[in-house]
Amino acid sequence: MATFSHLNTGGEANMVDVSDKAVTVREATAQGYLYASPEVISQISNATIAKGDVFAVARIAGIQGAKRCADLIPLCHPLALSKVDVNFAIEPENNRIKTTCFCKLSGKTGVEMEALTGVNVALLTLFDMCKAIDPGMRLEGIQVLDKKGGKTGHWQRIDEPASSHIKDKNPLGE
Numbered sequence: 001m002a003t004f005s006h007l008n009t010g011g012e013a014n015m016v017d018v019s020d021k022a023v024t025v026r027e028a029t030a031q032g033y034l035y036a037s038p039e040v041i042s043q044i045s046n047a048t049i050a051k052g053d054v055f056a057v058a059r060i061a062g063i064q065g066a067k068r069c070a071d072l073i074p075l076c077h078p079l080a081l082s083k084v085d086v087n088f089a090i091e092p093e094n095n096r097i098k099t100t101c102f103c104k105l106s107g108k109t110g111v112e113m114e115a116l117t118g119v120n121v122a123l124l125t126l127f128d129m130c131k132a133i134d135p136g137m138r139l140e141g142i143q144v145l146d147k148k149g150g151k152t153g154h155w156q157r158i159d160e161p162a163s164s165h166i167k168d169k170n171p172l173g174e
Contacts, residue, residue, distance in 0.1 A: 013074070013075060015075050015077070016075070016077075016109075018077065018108040018109050019108075021108040021109065021150070021151075022108070022150075022151075023106055023107060023108055024106070024107075024149045024150055025104070025105075025106050025148070025149050026104070026105055026106070026107055026109070026110050026111050026147075026148065026149030026150060027102065027103065027104045027111065027146075027147065027148045027149060028102070028103050028110060028111045028112040028114070028115040028144060028146065028147040028148075029100060029101070029102045029103075029115055029144070029145045029146045029147075030100070030101050030112070030115035030116045030118070030119045030142065030143065030144050030145060031098060031099065031100045031101075031119060031141065031142070031143065031145055032098075032099050032119045032120065032123050032139055032140070032141055032142035032143070033096045033097065033098055033099070033123075033139070033140050033141045034096060034097045034099065034123050034126050034127060034137055034138075034139055035094075035095055035096045035137060035138045035139075035140060036095060036096065036097070036130060036134050036137045037095065037133065037134040037136070037137075038092075038095055039133055039134065040130045040133050040134045040137065041090060041092050041095055041096075041097070042092075043130075043133065044090060044097065044130070045090055045092065049129060049130060049133075050132070051129045052129075054125075054126055054129045054130065055088050057125055057129060058086070058088070058099075058122045058123075058125040058126045058129070059086045059087075059088075059122065061121050061122055061124075061125035062084070062086035062099070062101055062118040062119065062121050062122030062125070063084045063086055063118065064121065065117045065118045065120065065121025065122065066081060066084045066086075066101060066103050066114040066115065066117055066118030066121075067081060067084065067114075068117070069113050069114045069117040069118075072117060073113055073117070076113050076114075077108075077109050079105055079107055079109070079111065079114060080105060080107070081103055081104065081105050081111065081114060082104055082105045082106065083102070083103065083104040083105075084101065084102070084103050084104075084114070084118060085101070085102040086099070086100070086101050086102075086118060086119070086122050087099070087100050087102075088100075088122075097126060099119050099122050099123050099126070100119065100145075101115045101116075101118035101119040101122065102115065103115045103118065109150075110147060110149065110150055111147075112144050112147055115144065116142065116144065119142060120139075120142060123139045123142070124139075127139070143157065144157065145157050
């Protein structure tokens with residue numbers, strides 16, 4: 001059974017010591033979706049949202065979010081990211097906007113949390129800019145798609161629910 005690296009021998013929260021880890025190029029991509037009304041999707045597609053270019057603002061917010069991950073998640077290491085890329089794809093047939101965040105660095109720890117934070121902040125910014133039109137929007141499907149680097153090498157999500165990656169889906173036996 002896997003152990004939790006953020007707990008010390010006394011079971012207390014602990015920042016992992018990465019001093020002895022090798023510096024490698026590390027990359028991660030996360031994605032998520034904003035589900036919105038057809039009116040929001042139409043206004044974004046036609047660039048008629050009253051608050052302006054929602055993608056430009058959300059892209060900058062996502063980049064900032066990735067860079068500030070360690071300020072938000074208590075045990076994350078502050079990382080000197082060398083690349084953050086936030087992208088959007090409007091999927092009108094599903095009334096949603098797909099958002100991805102790619103993060104990269106040369107370092108001693110992975111960038112999955114930064115990619116997840118970036119995608120979340122970008123999605124929250126889209127929500128904020130469109131909430132006057134549709135306060136019932138929702139965020140879904142936020143997940144890591146891919147990660148590279150470190151001793152575990154390359155990991156890629158396969159097309160299955162996130163919970164299927166957990167061997168014991170209900171460790172409490174409930």
